[in-house]
Amino acid sequence: MNAVATPALRLHGYAVSNYFNIAHAALLESGAAFEIVECRASQTPAFLDISPMGKIPVLETPDGWIAETVAILGYIEDYCVHTRPATAFQRARQLQLINVVQLYIELPMRSLYPGVFMGGENSAAAIAAVRQTLDRSTAALRQLAQPQPYLAGEEAGHVDLFAFYCLDLAERVSRHVYQRSLLHELGLSEWAQRMAQRPSSQQVLGAFAEVFGSYLAEKQAAYPFPAEDLYAQPASASARSIRG
Ligand SMILES: N[C@@H](CCC(=O)N[C@@H](CS)C(=O)NCC(=O)O)C(=O)O
Incomplete structure (x- = not known):
């Protein structure tokens, strides 16, 4: 690059x-x-x-x-020079994955932010509806997201960045609301750990950690702080423990 x-x-x-x-x-x-x-x-x-x-x-x-x-x-x-999809087909497939993450995982999980990150409440109906959407979209994403070792192939691309930061918050909500690890279900735990090691991720996740605590405090959020470090230990072990 x-x-x-x-x-x-x-x-x-x-x-x-x-x-x-x-x-x-x-x-x-x-x-x-x-x-x-x-x-x-x-x-x-x-x-x-x-x-x-x-x-x-x-x-x-x-x-x-x-x-x-x-x-x-x-x-x-x-x-800017960046790893970009080599063919029109690859580019379309990566956009397909980005859309699935944005529309069918990020947005439904975002609808639960009020009860998790914002000091509000989530209704039982909302929690049940999002669970249904999630069952469908995680099945779709399992099919689409095949890290080799990145979603874009041998090198990370925008599709990896998009999925990584959306799944970071979605994982926090999912663990908090459903005691469910999306990364584990999606087979993306190792990929997420690899992504978290990138110098760009270290900088961006560091900046996130600096402001997340004061955001949660300001909102009187239910989400515990200090926030869980999703990438601190072998993700499969942490995912196993959350799945009991
Ligand atoms: N589809 C938009 C979503 C951006 C978005 O939802 N940003 C949030 C912060 S993570 C925001 O600005 N929320 C304030 C609002 O929705 O009024 C994008 O791709 O940029």
Whole structure:
């Protein structure tokens, strides 16, 4: 992964966000020059001007603003040298995997954030509905996600970063709500451990650990702090213990 001349890029958001962390990791992996501008998601008119849904991350480029992480990854792929899918078919298959993770795992698990990370409650109906979606989407992901040793093949790609940071929070929710390890069920424990060792991951996970505690405290969250280190021990052992 060699850097080429890149435009000045500024990534807006902050490290509690898994989507921000995906974009941050992709920029680190690309070797591009960039800056972080810390901010939270907002519905103010000024923020909606740059991020129409009021979400983070947002990438500031010399040409303007880009929100939505998949779009940001596409921009990074076009402007910075990074491992990219070699063929149209591989590219489509990786996008397929990213979509499955985003729509059928990340989003349903996100609907349980209120009772886990945000000091609210999750209804029994919501917990049951997400469990049903999860049963279906984990079966799909087991079929699609075959690390060799990365999801992108011999070298990690954006698909690995996307899945890694989405599954990090999904794993925390799943363990907390269902006492279920998604990484174990998906056969992705070793892959996740390998991903966690990457220099970009060490930096991004370090930044996450620095802000996650104060976020949980601010929200009076049910999720215990200090937060579980999902990658500290052989994941299969930790997954076994959680599955009893
Ligand atoms: N589909 C968006 C999702 C981004 C997202 O949900 N970001 C969260 C933080 S992790 C956010 O900004 N939430 C505030 C909100 O939804 O109002 C993307 O790919 O960037």
